[in-house]
Amino acid sequence: MVNPKAYLAPEVFAKDVKKTPTRNGYGEGLVIAGEKNPNVVVLCADLSESTRSEYFQKKFPERFVEVGVAEQNMASLAAGMALAGKVPFISSYATFSPGRNNEQIRTTIALNDVNVKIGGAHAGISVGPDGATHQALEDIALMRVMPNMRVIYPCDAIEAKKATAAAAEIEWPVYIRLAREATPVITTEKTPFKFGKAEIFWQGKDLPAQAGVTIIASGPLLYEALLAASKLQKQGISAEVINNHTIKPLDQKTILASVRKTRVVVTVEEHQVAGGMGSAVVEMLAKNFPVPVEMIGVQDRYGESGKPDELLEAFGLTAKYIIQAVKRALRRKR
Amino acid sequence: MGRFGIIGELIPFMAKKQYSLQELDKIANEIRQDIIRMLLEAGSGHSAGPLGMADVFTALYFAVMNHDPKNPDWEERDRLILSNGHICPVRYAAMARAGYFPLEELKTLRKFGSRLQGHPERKKLPGVETTSGPLGSGLSQAAGMAYVAKYIDKKNWRVFCAMSDGEQEAGQTWEAAMFAGKNKLNNLTGIIDRNNIQIDGYVEDIMPLEPLRAKYEAFNWNVIEIDGHNIEEIIDACSQAKATQEKPTCIIAHTIPGKGVSFMENKFEWHGKPPKPEEAKTALRELRAIGVKITGIRE
Numbered sequence: 001m002v003n004p005k006a007y008l009a010p011e012v013f014a015k016d017v018k019k020t021p022t023r024n025g026y027g028e029g030l031v032i033a034g035e036k037n038p039n040v041v042v043l044c045a046d047l048s049e050s051t052r053s054e055y056f057q058k059k060f061p062e063r064f065v066e067v068g069v070a071e072q073n074m075a076s077l078a079a080g081m082a083l084a085g086k087v088p089f090i091s092s093y094a095t096f097s098p099g100r101n102n103e104q105i106r107t108t109i110a111l112n113d114v115n116v117k118i119g120g121a122h123a124g125i126s127v128g129p130d131g132a133t134h135q136a137l138e139d140i141a142l143m144r145v146m147p148n149m150r151v152i153y154p155c156d157a158i159e160a161k162k163a164t165a166a167a168a169e170i171e172w173p174v175y176i177r178l179a180r181e182a183t184p185v186i187t188t189e190k191t192p193f194k195f196g197k198a199e200i201f202w203q204g205k206d207l208p209a210q211a212g213v214t215i216i217a218s219g220p221l222l223y224e225a226l227l228a229a230s231k232l233q234k235q236g237i238s239a240e241v242i243n244n245h246t247i248k249p250l251d252q253k254t255i256l257a258s259v260r261k262t263r264v265v266v267t268v269e270e271h272q273v274a275g276g277m278g279s280a281v282v283e284m285l286a287k288n289f290p291v292p293v294e295m296i297g298v299q300d301r302y303g304e305s306g307k308p309d310e311l312l313e314a315f316g317l318t319a320k321y322i323i324q325a326v327k328r329a330l331r332r333k334r
Numbered sequence: 335m336g337r338f339g340i341i342g343e344l345i346p347f348m349a350k351k352q353y354s355l356q357e358l359d360k361i362a363n364e365i366r367q368d369i370i371r372m373l374l375e376a377g378s379g380h381s382a383g384p385l386g387m388a389d390v391f392t393a394l395y396f397a398v399m400n401h402d403p404k405n406p407d408w409e410e411r412d413r414l415i416l417s418n419g420h421i422c423p424v425r426y427a428a429m430a431r432a433g434y435f436p437l438e439e440l441k442t443l444r445k446f447g448s449r450l451q452g453h454p455e456r457k458k459l460p461g462v463e464t465t466s467g468p469l470g471s472g473l474s475q476a477a478g479m480a481y482v483a484k485y486i487d488k489k490n491w492r493v494f495c496a497m498s499d500g501e502q503e504a505g506q507t508w509e510a511a512m513f514a515g516k517n518k519l520n521n522l523t524g525i526i527d528r529n530n531i532q533i534d535g536y537v538e539d540i541m542p543l544e545p546l547r548a549k550y551e552a553f554n555w556n557v558i559e560i561d562g563h564n565i566e567e568i569i570d571a572c573s574q575a576k577a578t579q580e581k582p583t584c585i586i587a588h589t590i591p592g593k594g595v596s597f598m599e600n601k602f603e604w605h606g607k608p609p610k611p612e613e614a615k616t617a618l619r620e621l622r623a624i625g626v627k628i629t630g631i632r633e
């Protein structure tokens with residue numbers, strides 16, 4: 001059942017669940033950050049509407065900087081601005097930032113350890129018809145491997161708003177991963193959000209030892225994980241669904257507490273399984289509490305053009321596939 | 335050497351039809367209509383850039399380039415790199431009209447399973463030469479090819495690189511320009527779609543490029559400025575580029591984004607959206623009227 005302390009949207013399982021893209025939440029979060037802190041500046045590389053950084057531009061035109069199609073320059077301009085005392089957010093598509101400008105981020109932001117935030121929109125295959133070149137599937141890996149860098153992947157627009165505002169308050173480089181498509185609004189304003197703290201969104205029913213599983217999801221696919229959990233419940237399988245919005249640093253405590261009960265894990269993300277959130281979980285479990293893990297994600301291939309729904313289905317990322325993965329995982333349970 | 339030896343290499347020359355300027359204008363007009371139909375069917379994609387570059391692509395595929403639609407991997411072909419991949423509808427339409435694949439297939443643009451990806455992919459469609467979409471990396475690839483042809487393999491094929499003005503803002507473009515200038519890649523011709531729009535507004539407002547001609551000249555390029563809708567000028571400029579020794583050539587093609595569709599012309603808002611059904615109807619009506627003017631024939 002839904003964890004009552006998560007205060008999820010009451011209509012979350014309704015057919016007409018409200019849908020908003022997480023990038024909208026990013027735009028709103030920028031405005032909140034800008035209101036709170038006069039040092040917040042926003043940079044954009046010719047994608048102000050798509051990244052929703054235009055929300056900030058409209059409110060604080062004097063703190064908005066358009067750099068043109070120049071993501072590498074943007075990353076290091078931001079590093080310079082941070083060194084001059086500002087809190088810059090750089091906005092583009094994830095394939096270009098942190099993709100195109102990866103080394104600039106590595107040296108001038110992460111190694112330098114300056115207070116720059118990176119908003120990467122259009123992450124995942126759900127970008128749809130634009131095709132593989134625009135569907136970032138490796139950005140979590142690129143970012144989480146860098147020392148000093150923090151990584152947040154919000155599950156919906158409300159959480160993206162909170163995450164963006166929160167990013168402005170922590171003095172670390174932060175990567176915020178965002179999606180293009182409108183996705184279900186799972187949370188409410190009351191849902192707890194604390195940077196670095198994973199939340200249990202669906203509680204397993206007493207988790208009988210043989211039928212319990214921990215599903216760890218990041219980003220909008222968390223919705224599919226919740227759908228899977230509610231269906232599994234009807235089949236007598238008890239899942240605990242964790243919203244793992246902060247991929248780095250990983251909330252070991254919350255994850256381990258659940259996995260110690262269930263002793264089996266399914267991870268869910270719209271990213272290559274290599275190097276993504278699931279990898280981060282597996283690395284942590286291997287060291288602390290090795291258990292069988294099934295990973296839902298993109299299996300070492302590029303995306304392609306198509307409708308977002310079509311692609312999620314073709315790439316095996318919907319509730320149906322999560323349920324299959326849970327059953328595979330349970331069979332492997334020791 | 336191609337699969338059929340010397341003869342095989344001669345076939346494209348022998349088969350190459352000479353089109354009159356009027357015929358070329360007509361083909362460009364048909365390509366514009368194809369673009370509108372493709373985008374309508376796809377429900378997403380870019381309108382302004384493809385329409386603006388229809389004349390350049392017509393000139394390249396039907397008059398300038400040495401290529402063989404039935405043998406897209408022919409080793410001696412001229413290479414066309416499309417750096418600003420988002421305008422691929424114009425390339426797809428030109429390729430279909432040139433005989434690379436059936437016109438019918440244009441309808442599959444941006445759909446699941448299609449060879450016509452939203453941004454072109456080398457491994458999906460023979461003849462697109464390289465994968466593109468992320469801006470600013472085409473000229474480097476074109477320069478890499480031209481370097482091989484000129485210095486390593488000593489081949490006569492030429493390389494064309496279509497670029498946008500927006501991507502002149504990307505640093506990599508100038509790294510490539512510097513390399514091509516240093517290496518005197520006279521077998522390389524860059525063609526810039528100088529339409530003065532990008533996503534967030536007019537290029538000269540977002541990040542001014544002018545004086546663009548002087549920039550390329552300073553990088554040791556030969557620069558030719560043309561009206562990108564005058565096919566004769568496009569062909570002439572490509573001939574001049576071919577005759578130029580010791581320097582790569584940059585053709586700055588001044589174009590009107592959305593050319594041929596009155597409500598799209600010069601509007602950056604049409605950079606990345608497709609026409610709605612009613613808009614497509616109007617667009618096709620306008621384009622057909624232009625077609626009648628070119629040929630005097632009503633369909």
Ligand SMILES: Cc1ncc(C[n+]2csc(CCOP(=O)(O)OP(=O)(O)O)c2C)c(N)n1
Binds near residue numbers: 605
């Ligand atoms: C590296 C990179 N950054 C950003 C983008 C997103 N983008 C796609 S088209 C475009 C506008 C560039 O202007 P231009 O190519 O001149 O557009 P057009 O004239 O065709 O409208 C941008 C920023 C991209 N494709 N690649």
Ligand SMILES: [Mg+2]
Binds near residue numbers: 500527528529531532
């Ligand atoms: Mg342009």
